[in-house]
Amino acid sequence: MMPSVSLSLAVCPTTIAPTPAIRPPQHTASLCTAPHYSRTGAARKEHKTSSRPKPISKESPWRAGPGRSLHRCRYRCRDHRRTSRGALTTNRRKPHSLPDVTVNPVIISSHGKWRQLCRRAAQPHAGAAMMMKDDDDAGGSMEPRSCSESESEPEAASTSPAAVDLEQCPAVVDLEQCPAMVDLEQCPAVVDLEQSPAVADLEQCPAVVRVRVEGSVFPVDRALLASSCEYFRALFQSGMRESRQEEIRLQDLSAHGFLVALSVLLGSRPLLSADEIVQVIECAAFLHVPSVTEHLINIIDSDNCLLMYHTAATYGLLDLFKSVALFIRDMHGDLKDDLMCLPQEMISYVESLIPSSYVVVGTHSPSTELLQDTCRTVCYLDEEDDDWKVVTTLPLDASTTMAGVAVLDNKLYVVGGVADVSKNVVDSGFCYDPESDSWSMFPSPTQLRYNASLLGHEGALYALGGEFQRKPMASVEVFRPTRRTWSPAAHLPRAATNVPCTKAMNRVFICLWRPKDATEIYEYVPKRDQWELVTTLVRPQSYGHFLASHRDNLYVMRNGPDDDFLRCMMDCYNLTTGQWSTIPGQYEALLTAAIRGDSAFTLNRRVTEEYAIGRDLRWTSRKLRKGFPRIGTMWTFLLRLPRKEREPLERGFPSGRQELGRHAAWTLDNQSTCIH
Template sequence: MEDPDGPRIFQGENATLDLVEKEKEAGWVRVKVEESWFTVERAFLARHSNYFSALFQSGMLESEQKEVYLKGGVHARGFLIALAVCKEENPTVCDPDELVDAVECAAFLQVPCLTEHLCDIIDSDNCLLLYHAAHIFGLQELFHGAALFLCDTYEDLRETAEATIPEDLLRYSQSLSPASYIAIGTHSPSMEQLRDSFRIVCYLDEKEEEWKHLTNLPTLCSTSMAGVAVLDNRLYIVGGVFGYGKDTLDGGFCFDPESGIWTALPGPQQPRKDFTFLGHEGRLYAIGGEFQKRCVATAECYDPQKGQWTLIQQAPRPVTSAACAVARRRMFVCFWKSPDTTDIYEYTPLKDEWKLATTMTRHQSYGHCMVAHRDNLYVMRNGPCDDFLRCLMDCYNITTGQWTAMPGHYINSKGALFTAMIRGDSAFTVKHMLTLEYTISAQEWKPRRQMKGFPKSGSLWTCLIRLPKTGPIEPQVDARGKKKEMPLKDGKEGFVDDIL
């Protein structure tokens, strides 16, 4: 399996240089894996592989050699997949033997981006294989990611898992907490003297098929035109409006389900409402929105560790309520243009740049949301103005760059679909009268089961959070020694005793 780019001839003004000599000058190295040779830049290998980085800096004889022979622990197919991932080529890996070779290569050569790629492609078809392989080769991040996926989809995979996965691995997966569907109504800040019994965060108890109380919103927290997102299994609510003038609220709150407490956090440098908000790779991103009755294009990110907001490259154009999703660790935002066009832009944090990914033109009215499953983006939109309650869906594949119109009308008896969350191969949607779970297939979303609706009408925020399996949460204090607000149950102070 010779490198597809070689052998090559480099031409100069007076002579033709042999490929090997040119590669020596450029700092290239030939890597032999099984019976195949790969010609790769040394700096490229050192940048992406901790194994090669340590080898080239070791000062040993091998560090200066122009040829490296990898003995055992790596197969040619796995190494080829690793090179493709490092070049950001997003290879499709479906064959079981190739998946195992890729896991082995990621573990032996310590290639973080290959490990991330394997975590990204975990699905119901390869979850059990990757889980077992990651355990064998000690790839902890992949092992834990596959365990979480199995935990979320255990009922679907139970029969195969119990027949193929060692009992101790099954126990570990089942010891984890599955992602719970969370819903929050739209509320303005309240007062201590006038508690609103509906100012609560609820979770869906899937066994009893109904919504249950999780925690109360902090008194000063607004979810009206606010930003709601989850990062590292913490719920963040930022901004929003208050008062008759719908003034912008400066600040936000963070809920930690492990402790059951809320903490305050600063608001963005640019006060904003009705903006796009999402968590990605350890940061929160606030994009666009409205300030002083003006639509803005400014954007910024928040580092929870530092407690700081930082301005980033502004959005391609001013936008409010833009739908967003993360697919394959890539961040996408919809920029809707009335009445017929939706531009989907990708924001790359490392480069701090926006790039147009695709444009969709469909006859539609206002309002839509977007979710990601595998390498697909699903864009939900209202039907034509004469059939507003119909909810239509289009699918964009970020690998092939192709759009597909999904068949069927996604609607319940009380209104159109405005919010959805993906867990495993299921999509959850909720309205006041009905909560629906769909099974996602290549052709359509197939209705799977229906449960009780959210016990409050109006717009909803939804997300997924892993709730602890432990018992009551003891009251805690913050760094300033103040007692935290504890959840309320049935209008009284108390503990969260019905989480799971």
Template sequence: MAVCGDHVDHGGDQGCSRVDHGGDQGCGRVDHGGDQGCSRCGRVDHGGDQGCSRCGRVDHGGDQGCSRCGRVDHGGDQGCSRVDHGGDQGCSRVDHGGDQGCSRCGRVDHGGDQGCSRCGRVDHGGERVTVVVEDTSFSAEKSLLVHHCGYFQALFRSGMRESRRGQVHLRNLCARSFLLAMHVFQGERPLILDADHIQETVECAAFLQAASLTKHLTDLLDSHNCLLMFHSAAAFGLADLSHAAALFIRDMYQELEAEVSETLPPELASQVRSLSPSVLVAVGAHAPCTAGDTAASRTLCYLDEEEDVWKVLTNLPPQASTSMAGVTVLDNKLYVVGGVQGIQKQPMDLCFCYSVEDNVWSTIACPAQLRYNFPLIGLDGRLLAIGGESKHASMSSVETFHVRTGKWTFSARLPRPAAGAACTKTLGRVFVCLWKPMETTEIFEYSSGREEWSPVATLVRRQSYGHCLVGHRDRLYVVRNGPSDDFLRCLLDCYSLSSGQWTALPGHFPNSKGSLFTAVVRGDSVLTLSRSGTQEYWVQDTTWRPRGQKKGFPRSGSLCTFLLRLPSAV
């Protein structure tokens, strides 16, 4: 039996996952004689026009596969396995004849009025309808409206006379808010700065029963509009937006207390005060230990800001590692994914979830590729494990954990391998910093609808790279080292997503023990943590103003910081 490092363990003609050998049987990375292997994974265990059983991609003559996923399990003009329909219809990412599919994600597996099952967008010649709002007429695809709006779902399935006409009149709505809704339905993220426009859009979301528009409004919550959003959402019955706004106000109650008393009805003000605020929680870097040898320091601690003291929240499970692990919070649950154990940095094959409400740890599935030294981001019911390291090599692969199903799937790869990349989320969007010689920091945005990383901005600074990325409203703050690898006094640059302009923040920012790299956003504040102190910065556009300092974390070493809402019993 021949052995080829980690890649080969085979005999005869049998292939392995990464073998270049003869015969007809393929392997993980082979483009060999005879039937050529798949250009994506190289595996060939098929005949005729059938696709590869590993990734389905076929670039070996005959009908070409889908340019996106490459899978071909069809004959004639039928589409790829991501097209579940008959006839000549193909998807927009299949390089074959026929009608093109969705221009956003290419997937077409619908009929009648239903939109794309992946992104909901349909612009491939579907039936159109004219929507009249005030004195303005909008031409829209019926399937797009049905996918995003409960109102149109009910209308077009009711059999009413109006549902069979080519024109629908919406009364008591504003044209500019319906226009904004259409932009949101098409995957755009428009800002709303006008107070009247916000109220009109809340009313529009409630009338249309448009969950995606409600989610967009939630992503836009800030200290300027949270009271208006809360009051309007409560009035129009948007429970999700109302609750999100109330939580935001609770986190900034000290700053907004006077306005809460002046502008909100007593019952709404009481609702805000009944909620638990977010507290700063931290955990050090800990390797697994045996059940009988649990270290006293293997704890999650939270800062009691009233008493200015750190208190123990819970102990880590003995098998859990927070050393070089991905740690994040989603829906008030803490997730610990990956990490290492031992001096050889052996990847962990156990991942954990902590419910603060139940004070219970549970295990979850691990990513397909075990990894460490990577950012973990929680957003919209999913966790994103972005890049990292495996076997001492940087990775570009990205995996998504779907909380509802408990399963991991592969997502769009990073433009290049990256370990420990700076990452953040704001406005419901995910951003990552990647380095490129010389002295260049590039920011990319992840698009789940298109499954790609899109370039956003580039920052070139002498002898300096972005080591931390902080998102607040429509601004990204890059924390970078000073000249000559000066990490004690860092510099900040601000990128506006609205204007596309960079602004350098004045002055230097102390970074004792890497405190700036622990930054978390709460309302309009950024909290940073080290052993010497917990520093709060008040964020206002292009300034970070020191606001107050609390007690530092009582233990040394690297830290993971995050926010949790603790039950009143804690």
């Protein structure tokens, strides 16, 4: 069971005058529960998706159609309703099936429309909330109203146990004492209130606002909410009375879900259970918190992907929906049977996406038109035909010898590389776009380098270390394709070449060694532009020479015994627990591992081997395929390649310059023009 954030809540019986509430639309139906899936995708255990019901409107395109049922999935639903005096009642109803959708569905929220406060407060005094009527109401119209309209129910508010005295009630949650929270003073996400333009009147607004959810009170920095949450940003900019009050009530949201979302805002990275995933998705969709959505995307795995897929569609969290659908597409073979739990339209949407392919490029020097090297190709593994096929041919001027190769936003980048035995560096970078099947050129780093590592992360390329004129370097440069410029970043802790690097849970890690017994793992923090030491591995006469990641685990591949250097041994470091594990056994050809879902692909000249990464952290051989018929250093990665017929490797050699593909010339006005 993955660790989860715990919360202990109590309710004080003391009541005070009614507090204006900000509430989303009342629910009219309940959301079905969904099964929890094992690591291999098989249904393992049932979990309720939420402790409270979520609506599926009768008029919504997600409404269950006649005869729709969930194959092999059992559901129980509960409807919770509040009486006029605030008492909570529970009614049993017949189970619902997952709703039907249309092909290429438009993702909407559970009541058929987006629940949003306003459009980022385009008008300075616009209404703070847009309350949507239920689809069953007459006309189905949408009317804006102030939060103060909640005072029309004085009897319910005055006697509700949710209205408590903050000074006398022990149920108020103290962020400093809550184990799930991070100290506000130490968290870089907290923005100075005096510098934040999101607050309408800085002099009249308190620095800390109390947010009441399900009878629990969370004191939160107002500037943190304004800078991280579109819902509160719009509220604070609305100019209404509620934008200046010290307490804000949120109804029909989970206190535990809000607590987890708040901990993410404060820098925590918790792993979530099935119930917590649903609660946090609901909170992220209603409050519009991008950082929480990003965290959900970072923790997608084979155990929770189907639950996230359905819940994200129900609440209209589009970014999460797309990311989970792509993940499921890559693991379609393992999850094919369990996908039958979903409506056919959702299954069709997944199958319409392009899966990731295992791609490799070897070591090649620049070529000429007269002396063409027919081996200068980028190839991918056709898993159905068990054969290597040609994706594209390298441009004549490109070199992959001692170059940096990486993928960013489904584009292949090649930086540096040497042109000859004198190690003259190629002074241009090359980018391949599979969508247009074309090459383009871009500037090289300010400091020319070879034997450098290249890593793509959050819209930027990082050139790490390397050497120039046979001298190792510690400098790091960042290239942003949108700006088409290189900029300096924090230097590596020490000079290094061929730095092993990877990404885990959207975090950047590198592996450095101190001969001869210590291997150190550092993390790069972009917000602070600095490298931080994470852990140190001590092994006699060993150093880490490759780094891979799966879920929240970092795998360090190191050389084996002195008498068998080519055989690899592995150690695993878990980012959540901070513990090392030694993986028993020895492995071959792990220097080019590329991980897709729960599989790791490796290759050499003899065989391409797919490993299954087990729950015990071991890599178990799953399938053997045809080896890659090249020698030398190989770079492997994943690309989503458009569907079309491609030539096998043996017959895919071009015969003239016109077949070498297109590459763009970099002009002085930063405009790319294609030449053939």
